[in-house]
Every structure is written in structure tokens, then in C-alpha cells.
Amino acid sequence: MYCTRKINKDLIWIGANDRRLALFENIYPIPNGVSYNSYLLLDSKTVIFDCVDKAVSGIFFENIAYALKGKSPDYLVVHHMEPDHAAAMEGLISKYPNIKIICNAKSLAMIKQFFGFDIDSRAQLVKEGDTLCTGRHTLTFFMAPMVHWPEVMVTYDAQDKILFSADAFGSFGTLDGALFADEVEFEKDHMDEARRYYTNIVGKYGPQVQALLKKAESIDIRAICPLHGFVWRKDIATFMGQYKKWSAYTPEEQGVLIVCASIYGNTENAAEVLACKLSEIGVKVTIRDVSATHFSYLLSDAFRYSHIVFASLTYNMGLFTNMETFVHDIVAHNLQNRTVSYIQNGSWAPVSAKLIAEQLGKLKDIQTLGEVITIKSSLKEKQLLDLETLARAIAEDIKTKRG
Numbered sequence: 001m002y003c004t005r006k007i008n009k010d011l012i013w014i015g016a017n018d019r020r021l022a023l024f025e026n027i028y029p030i031p032n033g034v035s036y037n038s039y040l041l042l043d044s045k046t047v048i049f050d051c052v053d054k055a056v057s058g059i060f061f062e063n064i065a066y067a068l069k070g071k072s073p074d075y076l077v078v079h080h081m082e083p084d085h086a087a088a089m090e091g092l093i094s095k096y097p098n099i100k101i102i103c104n105a106k107s108l109a110m111i112k113q114f115f116g117f118d119i120d121s122r123a124q125l126v127k128e129g130d131t132l133c134t135g136r137h138t139l140t141f142f143m144a145p146m147v148h149w150p151e152v153m154v155t156y157d158a159q160d161k162i163l164f165s166a167d168a169f170g171s172f173g174t175l176d177g178a179l180f181a182d183e184v185e186f187e188k189d190h191m192d193e194a195r196r197y198y199t200n201i202v203g204k205y206g207p208q209v210q211a212l213l214k215k216a217e218s219i220d221i222r223a224i225c226p227l228h229g230f231v232w233r234k235d236i237a238t239f240m241g242q243y244k245k246w247s248a249y250t251p252e253e254q255g256v257l258i259v260c261a262s263i264y265g266n267t268e269n270a271a272e273v274l275a276c277k278l279s280e281i282g283v284k285v286t287i288r289d290v291s292a293t294h295f296s297y298l299l300s301d302a303f304r305y306s307h308i309v310f311a312s313l314t315y316n317m318g319l320f321t322n323m324e325t326f327v328h329d330i331v332a333h334n335l336q337n338r339t340v341s342y343i344q345n346g347s348w349a350p351v352s353a354k355l356i357a358e359q360l361g362k363l364k365d366i367q368t369l370g371e372v373i374t375i376k377s378s379l380k381e382k383q384l385l386d387l388e389t390l391a392r393a394i395a396e397d398i399k400t401k402r403g
């Protein structure tokens with residue numbers, strides 16, 4: 001049975017939720033599922049903005065048929081060719097063969113790569129600043145290259161001042177009946193997943209996101225319709241503010257993330273001791289075990305906090321695999337502007353701090369704080385002072401940065 005929601009008198013959400021997918025992009029756990037948003041504009045000409053993943057294409061087609069009351073859609077706007085939004089395109093074309101496809105040149109090439117249907121006779125190519133009048137509404141297209149993929153573009157509806165933002169401003173998590181961010185307690189219940197979505201999916205492309213934010217600042221936006229997660233019609237500036245911070249690699253909070261790799265528990269013990277000392281002097285701290293926490297959550301925390309302490313054992317003259325993955329991931333996502341410290345452990349030749357520091361050397365504005373604390377198998381009483389010194393140095397640094 002169809003399941004749609006009205007955004008305003010001309011615009012309807014015709015997307016769907018997926019609660020069965022374990023791993024988004026076959027890598028990111030999504031315990032709360034994900035929504036694939038598609039929107040239908042009812043004007044003299046009707047426009048569908050993006051399709052959905054093949055997992056939910058059945059309900060998508062029911063939604064279209066219901067919302068259009070049996071009519072055929074005139075246009076499909078393609079903002080992004082990733083199959084979580086484009087997979088149902090082939091089915092859409094076979095159901096509505098007269099539909100025109102509004103896309104850019106890069107999307108056109110990708111449509112040909114992904115599908116075998118005749119696109120040339122249906123495509124209407126657009127480039128930066130081009131417009132399409134659908135009757136009451138005029139749509140303007142802006143390119144947003146690498147706000148996930150190179151072909152990404154966004155659309156601005158000047159009539160209702162709505163930005164269709166593609167993967168930007170999205171979030172993991174199903175909608176569960178709500179559609180607008182102001183219908184849920186977003187900050188409390190959804191910000192963590194929005195951050196994990198941003199940092200993992202788009203986090204590598206900070207400058208490109210900043211370019212999109214700049215364009216967005218030049219237009220009057222009253223609502224944002226992303227491809228995943230909630231529609232924004234209130235507090236847009238607050239969420240934009242988060243995007244500004246994330247895309248500039250500015251820490252969201254002055255606080256400490258201790259990322260710990262430990263087999264027998266001795267490195268973890270040092271992490272615990274440091275965390276207690278930090279808490280005692282009023283510093284916010286969180287410990288994550290690389291073996292217990294998926295790296296997508298670790299990356300998200302790394303974007304959140306100003307200080308990262310790497311507490312890691314040495315493993316076959318190298319890094320423990322999960323720690324290596326985390327370090328690789330923050331380098332791959334181009335994290336910047338963080339203060340880092342090290343606790344390393346080894347029973348014969350500890351080298352983990354050196355190996356992590358080498359990797360972090362590829363990143364901009366990474367400041368090292370304190371001496372490396374080296375543990376030989378287990379923490380010794382006299383090293384408590386070293387941890388105390390590190391905790392105080394971090395607290396002092398946070399105080400200075402807070403101003």
C-alpha cells in the first residue's frame with residue numbers, strides 16, 4: 001500500500017524506509033535503517049526528484065501511481081547516480097517511457113554505464129545555473145561535484161524556496177512516520193547518526209561541501225529536502241552550522257577521544273587511568289575500543305572531539321589491524337586540525353606511536369601534545385605520574401583553546 005507524506009501543497013515525499021539492510025554501501029552498519037527519499041512536485045508539469053534503491057522500488061512505484069492519480073510524470077531530475085537513488089530508474093522508464101530525464105553531462109555518462117535503456121532520446125541536459133519552468137515553479141540547477149560523487153547536482157525551487165540537496169544534509173536512520181526534523185528530537189536522537197553519515201559518506205570532501213554551502217548561502221532557503229533522513233523546515237541554520245564545522249574539520253567539542261587497541265587489557269588499563277584523571281579535572285572524555293566499535297563510529301567521534309589519544313599495543317612490528325584501519329580511515333577522510341597524544345605498548349619493541357605518527361604526518365594541522373608514554377607489557381606505578389602529566393597538559397590545552 002502506498003505511503004506518502006505531504007511537504008506543502010505542491011510537494012509530496014514518495015520515498016521509503018529500509019530496515020533490512022545491515023550495511024550501507026556494504027560497509028557501514030545501520031542499526032536504525034535508512035530512508036531513501038524521493039519527492040514529487042505537482043505543477044503544470046510534474047517532476048520526480050530522484051528514484052530509490054531497488055530494495056524499496058515496489059513501494060516507490062505505488063507512491064508515484066497514487067500521488068499522480070494515474071497520470072504519467074513529465075520529468076525525472078537526477079541529482080546523484082549512486083544506485084541507492086538511481087537503481088529504480090530503469091523500472092521508472094519502463095513504466096513511464098515518455099518521461100524526460102533532467103541530468104548533467106556527467107550523470108548522462110553514468111546512466112549509460114549503469115543501464116542499457118535509451119537515454120539519449122529522453123535526456124535534457126542541464127548545467128550550472130540552468131532553469132526549468134514547470135508552471136508555477138522554476139527550478140534552478142547547481143552543480144555540487146564530489147558532494148559524494150562527481151556528477152552530483154542540487155536543485156533550488158525559487159517558488160517555495162526549497163533546496164533539494166542530494167546526499168548533503170542527510171542522515172542514517174529510518175523516518176518512522178515523521179518526515180520533518182522538527183517532528184523528532186533531532187539533536188538528542190538523530191545528531192549522532194547524522195554526524196556518522198556525514199563524516200563517513202561525505203567527510204573526505206570538506207572543500208567541496210564548503211563550495212556547496214557557499215552557494216546555499218547566496219539563496220533564500222526555507223526548506224531542505226535531502227536524499228536520506230529528515231526534511232528541514234525549521235532550525236536550518238543550526239544544521240547548516242554543523243555542516244560548516246564538519247566540512248572545515250573544526251572540532252565540534254573540546255574533549256578527548258581515547259582510541260584504544262588492546263589484547264590482554266594492559267593498554268586499555270592505561271586508557272582507563274588517563275580517562276579517570278581527565279574526568280577528575282573536568283575534561284570530557286570517551287574511550288573507544290577499536291575491536292568493539294566499528295570504525296565508522298570512531299571516525300565520527302574523531303570529527304567530534306578536539307583531542308585524540310591513541311593508546312595502542314604493538315602487533316607483529318606493526319599496528320593492530322583494527323587500529324590500522326582507524327588510522328587509515330582518518331587519513332583517507334583527510335581529518336585536520338586535531339591535537340593528538342600517544343600511549344604505546346609492546347613486550348619487546350613498542351613502535352605503535354611512531355607508526356601512527358607517520359600516518360598522521362599526511363594530515364594538515366595535527367599538533368602533538370605531551371611525550372609518548374611507553375608501556376612495556378603492563379603499566380607501572382611510576383608511570384601514573386606520566387599519565388597525570390598528560391591529562392594536565394590536555395586540560396591546559398583545552399582551556400587555552402576555549403579561550
Ligand SMILES: Cc1cc2nc3c(=O)[nH]c(=O)nc-3n(C[C@H](O)[C@H](O)[C@H](O)COP(=O)(O)O)c2cc1C
Nearest residue numbers: 262263264265266267314316317346347348349377
Ligand atoms: C600476535 C602478536 C604480535 C605482537 N607483536 C609485537 C611486536 O611486534 N612488538 C612488541 O613489542 N610487542 C608485540 N606483541 C606484544 C604486545 O604488544 C604486548 O604484549 C602488549 O603488552 C599487549 O598489550 P595489551 O595488554 O593491551 O594487549 C605482540 C603480541 C601479539 C599477540
Ligand SMILES: [Fe+2]
Nearest residue numbers: 080082148167
Ligand atoms: Fe551517495
Ligand SMILES: [Fe+2]
Nearest residue numbers: 082084167227
Ligand atoms: Fe545516498
